[in-house]
Every structure is written in structure tokens, then in C-alpha cells.
Amino acid sequence: MMRFALPATLFVLLVSPIFSGDAKEDAAKLEERYQQLLKSRPALRRKVESGEVTQAQIIARLRTTETGRPAGSPNDGAKGQDRRYRDRRRKSGKKGQDRRYRNRRRTEVKDPAGYQTKGKQIFSGPQKGEKLPALKVTSLFGDTKGKAFDLIKRAGNRPQILFFQDAIFGEVPCLFQFADAIRQVNEKTEEEVQIACIFLADDTNAITSRYARIFGGLRERGVSVIAVAPGGRNGPGSYGLNRNIAQTILVAKDGKVTWNFVSEQGLLFADPHILGAVAEVVGEKHETVAAWLNATGSDDRVRANEERARRQRELRTKLGEFVEAGKLTRKEAGELYRAAFGDGADRRSR
Numbered sequence: 597m598m599r600f601a602l603p604a605t606l607f608v609l610l611v612s613p614i615f616s617g618d619a620k621e622d623a624a625k626l627e628e629r630y631q632q633l634l635k636s637r638p639a640l641r642r643k644v645e646s647g648e649v650t651q652a653q654i655i656a657r658l659r660t661t662e663t664g665r666p667a668g669s670p671n672d673g674a675k676g677q678d679r680r681y682r683d684r685r686r687k688s689g690k691k692g693q694d695r696r697y698r699n700r701r702r703t704e705v706k707d708p709a710g711y712q713t714k715g716k717q718i719f720s721g722p723q724k725g726e727k728l729p730a731l732k733v734t735s736l737f738g739d740t741k742g743k744a745f746d747l748i749k750r751a752g753n754r755p756q757i758l759f760f761q762d763a764i765f766g767e768v769p770c771l772f773q774f775a776d777a778i779r780q781v782n783e784k785t786e787e788e789v790q791i792a793c794i795f796l797a798d799d800t801n802a803i804t805s806r807y808a809r810i811f812g813g814l815r816e817r818g819v820s821v822i823a824v825a826p827g828g829r830n831g832p833g834s835y836g837l838n839r840n841i842a843q844t845i846l847v848a849k850d851g852k853v854t855w856n857f858v859s860e861q862g863l864l865f866a867d868p869h870i871l872g873a874v875a876e877v878v879g880e881k882h883e884t885v886a887a888w889l890n891a892t893g894s895d896d897r898v899r900a901n902e903e904r905a906r907r908q909r910e911l912r913t914k915l916g917e918f919v920e921a922g923k924l925t926r927k928e929a930g931e932l933y934r935a936a937f938g939d940g941a942d943r944r945s946r
Contacts, residue, residue: 626655633658639861642714657864703777704868705886708847708855708876711869720838720858721760727852729834733794733823736803737811747792747821753850755877756790760837760844762829762862763797768810773866775817777889778874782818784888787878792821796837798828809935847873908937 630651634641643649722728731747747758757778759771775791782788793814795803803824811822831837837844842862847855847870855873875885911933918924924932 626658629658630655637861639714639859640864703866703871703886703889705871705875705882705889706868707882708857708869708873710872711857711867713858713860718838718841718858718860719836720841720844721835721846721856722853723856724853728846728848729832731794731825731832731835733821733825735821735823736795736800736808737815737822747794747823748851750821751790751792751851754790755787755847755849756792757874757877758846758848759791759793760825760831760835760846761793761795762839762842763795763803763806764829768807768862770863770866771814771819772810772817774870775814775819777866777871779818780888781874781878781880781885785878785880789874789878790821791819792823793819794821794831795824796827796829796831796839797824800824809931812935813937845870847877849877904937911936 633654634644640649640654644651644654728748730749732744733747734744735741757774759774761768761771771793778789778791795807797803814822825831825835827833829839831839838858841858841860843857843859845857845859846853847857854877855870857867857870857873871885871889872882875882878885915924915929915933919926919929
């Protein structure tokens with residue numbers, strides 16, 4: 597059963613200008629996009645300059661996110677190439693699967709005290725050791741949509757991670773990675789971490805217009821609360837949030853903050869130091885959680901990944917037909933593809 601049975605508003609960059617089907621042209625466009633990112637994202641540029649992130653990693657990430665498939669996979673528009681690719685994959689068998697897992701980038705879990713922001717220290721939200729004030733939010737998704745409730749009271753003494761997301765210039769790809777990682781941790785421990793994404797915006801419509809398409813994907817990955825906080829971009833006054841940064845991330849347990857993290861322009865990846873804070877809040881060693889997150893896939897996991905890839909290819913093909921027939925615009929198609937599979941394909945690299 598395909599989980600992406602969606603209304604007629606579909607397609608991804610398979611037919612958009614960013615992906616032409618010509619390898620050289622695609623490489624040039626990805627390089628151009630990379631340079632644009634460096635100019636618009638000073639924090640990212642500094643990470644590249646320090647060696648924390650490489651150009652190859654960012655371009656690989658762009659290729660996956662902007663084409664909906666990993667770098668090196670065939671042009672879905674070329675049926676012959678796609679057929680040869682499938683034949684090679686069938687023949688490669690288990691060896692190809694093992695090699696894929698060996699080459700997958702390892703997820704790191706580090707001491708949260710090592711988290712750093714460039715320049716001077718930035719304060720936003722309750723600090724480590726402080727009690728979380730009551731936080732009344734309004735749900736944006738699911739059966740509780742439109743209903744207001746106290747998020748802190750609902751969580752009780754359970755461990756939780758709160759993502760305060762600026763709706764104007766924040767980045768959300770990291771939310772998918774964090775949710776995937778925390779879901780794996782929750783499967784291994786009795787201390788279930790509650791995940792909440794709280795948007796900050798002066799106009800609620802700015803949230804739904806920009807992010808509504810990803811709400812379903814976040815919920816599937818275990819984000820239990822997707823809501824908007826009062827106070828606009830300033831957030832609730834009792835929290836003392838900094839409106840000039842994209843994300844404030846609070847890890848808490850027993851109603852108290854155990855770690856506080858801020859990101860000026862929004863994290864693109866699940867930061868290993870924040871994963872370290874998650875490990876601590878469930879009472880596990882960093883090494884233990886890292887082992888959980890990097891365990892080689894079982895046969896069931898391999899089959900699940902291949903099934904997902906198959907459904908992605910099928911949806912791209914169908915959406916391409918709709919666009920060519922004039923039933924959908926490229927923008928509408930892209931929105932529906934992302935609603936089906938999240939803001940990008942597999943999210944396994946930082």
C-alpha cells in the first residue's frame with residue numbers, strides 16, 4: 597500500500613530546472629547552488645573553512661535533497677538507464693547491500709559541552725538547570741489541530757526535546773534527522789523522549805504556507821507535537837527566547853533544562869553534541885547510543901530502504917506524467933513529493 601496517495605498537487609525536481617538529466621549541467625548547477633549557500637550562510641561557510649563540513653558532503657546533500665535521489669543514481673527519465681540500474685542492483689545482491697552500509701557516513705554522538713557557536717556566546721531560552729515555565733501552545737497538525745494546551749504539563753517528568761523554530765528564516769532538514777535518530781533511541785530504551793516542534797511567527801499563516809507540507813513526515817518520524825507558541829517571533833515572554841536566531845533547542849527532564857543549544861541560522865544536520873544530550877537524558881553512554889544509530893541494517897531494514905526507493909521512483913515517474921500533461925505545475929508536484937517523503941530523500945548524513 598502506497599502511503600503517498602495524495603491529492604493532485606504533485607512532483608519533485610525530476611522535472612524542475614535544477615535537474616536537467618545532463619551530468620555536466622547538473623554538476624554545474626549544484627556547484628552554483630553550493631556557492632550561493634556559502635554566500636547566504638556565513639555559519640556554513642565557516643564550517644567549510646574549518647573542515648567541519650566538506651564541499652563534497654554539501655554537494656552530495658544538495659543532490660539528494662534537490663533531485664530526490666542519492667548522488668550517482670540513474671536518470672529516471674532514461675528508461676534504459678533505469679532498467680540497467682535495476683538489473684545491476686539485482687545481480688549485486690547482498691554484497692552491494694553490505695558495501696552500501698559500510699560506506700554510509702557514521703553518525704557521531706559527542707559530549708554536549710563541546711557544542712559551540714561562532715563568535716560570542718548567545719543566550720536564548722531557559723538555561724541548564726532552570727525549570728521550564730508553563731508553555732501553552734496551539735497545535736498545527738493532527739487530531740488536536742487548533743487546540744491549545746500546556747506542553748510542559750503534558751510531558752510531565754518525561755525526557756523531552758523542544759525545537760523552537762523561527763518560521764521566517766529557520767531551516768528544518770535537521771528536524772527529520774533528529775526525529776529519525778531519537779526514534780531509534782526510543783526503540784532501545786524505556787525512557788521515551790518526547791519531541792516537540794514549536795514554531796515562532798508573527799503571522800501563523802507564514803508557518804502553514806511554508807511548512808505545512810512537512811508536518812505529516814515529521815509526525816511519522818515521531819514528532820509528537822507540532823504547534824505554534826504565543827508571542828510571535830519573540831515567543832512566550834517567560835521563556836526569554838532570542839528572536840534574532842533561527843533555532844533554540846532545549847533538552848529537558850523532570851521539567852528542568854539539562855542542555856540548551858542555539859543556532860543562528862538553523863542546523864542543516866543532526867548535531868552530534870545535541871545527540872549526546874539526548875543520550876544523557878535517557879541515561880545512556882554516548883558510545884552506546886552511537887552504536888545503536890550506526891548498527892548495520894538487518895535484512896528487514898535493507899528491504900524497507902529498497903521499498904522506499906522504489907516508491908520514490910514510481911512517484912517521480914507518475915508526477916512527471918502529470919506535469920507533462922499539464923495537470924500539475926512543477927511547484928505543486930514538488931510540494932506533494934516532499935509531503936510524501938519529507939524535505940528530501942534519505943536523511944542519514946549530517
